[in-house]
Amino acid sequence: MIAQRFFKIISPVLLACVAFFSVQMNAANKSFYPGKQWPDDKGVHVNAHGGGMLYYQGKYYWFGEFKSETTSSALVGVTCYSSSDLYNWKNKGIAMKVSDDEKSDITKGCIIERPKVIYNKKTNKFVMWFHLEMKGQGYAAARVGVAVSNQVTGPYKFVRSFRSNPGIYAANMTDEQKNMSLDVKNYEKWWTPEWYKAVSDGLFTKRDLKEGQMSRDMTIFVDDNGKAYHIYSSEENLTLQIAELTDDYLGHSGKYIRIFPGGHNEAPSIFKKDGTYWMITSGCTGWDPNEARMFSAKNIWGPWEKHSNPCVGEDAKLTFHSQSTYIQKVEGKKDAYIFMADRWTPKHPIEASYIWLPILFENGKPVLKWYDQWNLNVFK
Known part of the structure; x- marks a missing residue:
């Protein structure tokens, strides 16, 4: 009898607690919590790493790498999530399997990284670009892959993979550089002044001229006039290249430039404000974080100017223990941009978290400050 009376008293309390926590778990997010687990509509941590964003017909679509428990190889594909407010995300499934x-080329076990989706208004097609490495070949292939879909959420049909602009020299290489006789066999010792000079003159551009330029960490940028650009780490991750896409966004037009040869930049992200292009990248230290770099230009084709690290405060020299992946404009707000980055966990890739921070401006330059919690009201 005592036990029954105790149960009658305690059970409503338990039910109330369960109800309370259920409401809390299902409550809509109203803030960003950088570095914390980010549950989707099913309560599962968002699995869209190295991602990119597309705003289409009033919704944001977040595409990213589906990470597994113990490997960063692609065992599933590219995921897609949707949101109307950027805080709360609905799992839309696998966009490209x-x-x-x-x-x-995209067999299970290959490496698919940094997928980006753009919409082509002329063809009414959604086009996905991504860094691709062949199964079992490590990072030797250094290719870019392209897939296409009639629907924003997919399924995306793989079209092809390739190296960038085979047989074509960069538009900003001089005739003297094009005519130089440079052979990598003569520069086996890296990081010497002679080697740096050779890299600047196009040592690896020439090496890869026939097959095409290497393409690893990448992003896609669509300009105000609809022109789209593929920005990627090339030449053994030593030099960034910016390549114009064809009008259908399915390939390269043949025009590209090299910027900061020998600078060792990767993880490019870019946005445009008041006619100025701003690019944030990282150094090349594998899965370990490093100090962000920032560049700007008045024209996409340069010249590009280098600036100091946009991050300020504690852990600024480690980009708050993250690496850039994309910069998303907040629709409906003036001069509002979100810096998207990943905090990698290579031993357990699926647990990697996201570092989203507002891009603020001081003295006309982008600044990144750490927030444990923030919302879109920070943009005034």
Whole structure:
């Protein structure tokens, strides 16, 4: 009898607690919590790493790498999430699946990184670009992959993978550089003044001229006039290249430039404000974080100017223990941009968290400050 009376008293309390926590778990997010687990509509941590964003018909679509428990190889594909407010995300499933065909470039076990989706108003197609490495070849392939869909959430059909602009020299290489005789066999010792000079003159551009330029960490940028650009780490991750896309966004037009040869930049992210292009990148230290770099230009084709690290405060020299992946404009707010980055956990890739921070401006330059919690009201 005592036990029954105790149960009658305690059970309503338990039910109330369960109800309270259920409401809390299902409550809509109204803030960003950088570095924390980010549950989707099913309560599962968002799995869209190295991601990019597309705003289409009033919604944001977040595309990213589906990470597994113990490997960063692609065992599933590219995921897609949707949101109307940037805080709360609905899992829309796998936008592009890896293939079970061992002969496919995107066979299960390959490496798919930094997927970016853009919409082509002329063809009404959604086009996905991503960094691709062949299964079992490490990072030797250094290719870019392209897939296309009639629907924003997919499924995306893989079109092809390739190296960038084979047989074409960069538009900002001089005739003297094009005619130089440079052979990598003569520069086996890296980081010497002679080697730096050779890299600047196009040592690796020439090496890869026939096959095409290497393309690893990348992003896609669509300008105000609809022109789209592929920005990627090339030449053994030593030099950034910016390549114009064809009007259908399915390939390169043949025009590209090299910027900061030998600078060792990767993880490019870019946005445009008041006619100035701003690019934030990272150094090349594998999965370990490093100090962010920032560049600007009045024209996409340069010249590009280098600035100091945009991060300020504690852990600024480690980009708050993260690496840039994308910069998203907040629709409906003036001069509002979000810096998107990943805090990698290579031993357990699926647990990697996201560092989203507002881009603020001081003395006309972008600044990144740490917030444990913030919302879009920070943009005034």
